[in-house]
Amino acid sequence: MLEYTNKNAKSVWNNCLNFIKDNIQEQAFKTWFEPIQAIELTENALYIQVPSQFFYEWLEEHYVKILKVALTKELGAGAKLLYKIQMENAIGNKQPYTDQLPSTQRAPVRTQELDVPVQNKNPELKNPFIIPGIRNVKIESQLNSNYSFDNFLEGDSNRLARSAGLAVSNKPGGTSFNPLLIFGGVGLGKTHLAHAIGVEIKDLYPEKTVLYISAEVFTQQYVDSVRKQTRNDFIYFYQLIDVLIVDDIQFLSGKSGTQDVFFHIFNHLHQNGKQVILTSDKAPVDMQDIEQRLLSRFKWGLSAEIQNPDVDTRIEILKGILYRDGVSMPEEIIEYVAQNVKTNVRELEGAIISLIAQSSFNKREITLELAKQVVDKFVKNVKKEITIDYIQKVVSDYFQMDTETLCSKTRKRHIVQARQLAMFFAKKYTKASLANIGSEIGNRDHATVLHACKTIDNLIETDKQFRKYHDDINKKFSI
Incomplete structure (x- = not known):
């Protein structure tokens, strides 16, 4: 029998972590092992605490072998690993632990609800996107197919966000990027990228239910559900989604009721391996009037920033716009516009369209002088966007x-x-x-x-x- 006098739960688990860290990728280690806490060591059993049921199931599915090897090295052939799942209830208080054993040594489990217990009382799906009276329960994605990865130009300013978006598209709900939060200033391509992820997922996984919605529309739907006393139906509808994309999540600031219902929807989706994608004009750390329990969930996955594009990327964006519209333009004019319109992609596109329009309507050749006149006026008109x-x-x-x-x-x-x-x-x-x-x-x-x-x-x-x-x-x- 092993001696435990010089061992405690923390030291045993730290030794396990050192072994695991050497055998898996760094990002996977940070995502799935750093949040774990060692709780108790009894006999040959180590209790560890994990944040959620979903977290536990992921470890069991992907890392049970390496966990068994690591623990056996520490505690011997009869070693056991037991989980304690820490959950939160509707008002954010810690609920009692639920003990669980690995799949090879499962014990009876004290069951608890992990999110709002919602039952759809009406067998007909209450779809908030369907006009009342029309018996259509199909959930349309609300995606814009014009936004795709093909026309989302990659540069240093957005490479991380785009790469993460592609990873999520290929394996929705199956990466550590869940949720994927894309943040950055106005007009930098957050909405474009969010749609592109959804469009790609629909192409690769046509059986999955994908839904894009702005936080503003989500809020209005929730308010309507409260007024019509259909709040449970509203929650039930969103719990059916496989991939939920919410644009401008910062719009929930100060709206405690909407934040509360989104908290429960998020929990349900995440714990069931569904993918959540969010966009925001701010990083989680800079969001005001968002409940801490919700912010903590935004940080579970990856927060990827889209920054203002550099001049080389702006040049490529302009060339892409001109190619799309079938317009040719001298290189020096393209470079001039790119160097002088620095705010965001939306205004960069507006400037080049204004230049094309001036040339077309006034039947003037596109020259550097005309470009200077148009850009000077355009920049003055957009001074409201302070960079x-x-x-x-x-x-x-x-x-x-x-x-x-x-x-x-x-x-x-x-x-x-x-x-x-x-x-x-x-x-x-x-x-x-x-x-x-x-x-x-x-x-x-x-x-x-x-x-x-x-x-x-x-x-x-x-x-x-x-x-x-x-x-x-x-x-x-x-x-």
């Missing part, structure tokens, strides 16, 4: 320095404060994440941006001269 680049220029001009100096590593006080002001205004006037702001302004991290914003708030309150700097610059963004 990080524009903020850096305004702050640099005010303090009579160039943007290179603003973003430099120098610790001179007046430059540091100018840089902090740029970060402060970027957080205030753009929807960029803290990480993106830091990356654009001097290649700093999100913690530096957070510190800068707190510093500026304090200086505005305590330093009259600095308050004047702030007010002067702030007025320039209001013009």
Whole structure:
């Protein structure tokens, strides 16, 4: 019989983890093993705590062999691994543990509901997308087939998000990217990519039920269900979905009822191996008025940011638009437009279409001079979209320095404060994440941006001269 006097649950499990880490991919280890906690060691049995039923089932299906080898090395041939599944109820309180054994040594299980117990009282499916009175229960995907991976141009700014989207498309619900949260500013392609994932899944898995919906429409449907006293039918409908795509999830901010019902729908889908895809204009860490229990679930999978495309990607995007529309244009004009319209893909497309329209309606040849006139007018008209680049220029001009100096590593006080002001205004006037702001302004991290914003708030309150700097610059963004 083995001696356990010098062993405890944590040390045994840590030794198991060291073995497992050397034998599986790093991303898989982080996703499926780092969240596990060792709870208890009795005789030759190790109890571990996992976050959910779905988590437990995934380990059993994919990693039971390596778990058995690791534990046998530690506790001998008679080693047993037992699970404790930690769940949350409707108000987020911890429910009692449910003990479970591996499939080879299953014991009777104390059953509990893992999400809202919903029964569809009416045998006819209540489909919120169907006009009342029409007996059609087919769930249409609401996808736009014009959005595909073929016309979603890949660049450094979106490579991670696109690659993750392809992985999810090939194996919905079967990767560690669940949920997949795609976030970034306005007009960068989040909605396009979300549709592309759904379209690809429908092509590869026609039997799966895929649904795209905006968070705004989801909220309105929920409000209608409460008014009509069909809330359970509403939840039941969404629990039938195999792949749920929710656009602009940040729209749920401050809507506690909608957040609560989405929480239960999310739990049910995730625990049953269904795929959830979300888009947002902010990273989870920057979302305001979203319940913590929901934010924690958004972080379960992968959060992939889409950033502003660099100039090379913008050039390729323009060439793609011109090819699509059958228009030829000199290279120097394409490069000029790409270098001067930096905000987002949507406005880049708008600028090139405006140039084509000017040429066509006025029967003028597309020249560099015409391009300059059109772009100058277009950029002025979209000044309402304040970018990080524009903020850096305004702050640099005010303090009579160039943007290179603003973003430099120098610790001179007046430059540091100018840089902090740029970060402060970027957080205030753009929807960029803290990480993106830091990356654009001097290649700093999100913690530096957070510190800068707190510093500026304090200086505005305590330093009259600095308050004047702030007010002067702030007025320039209001013009």
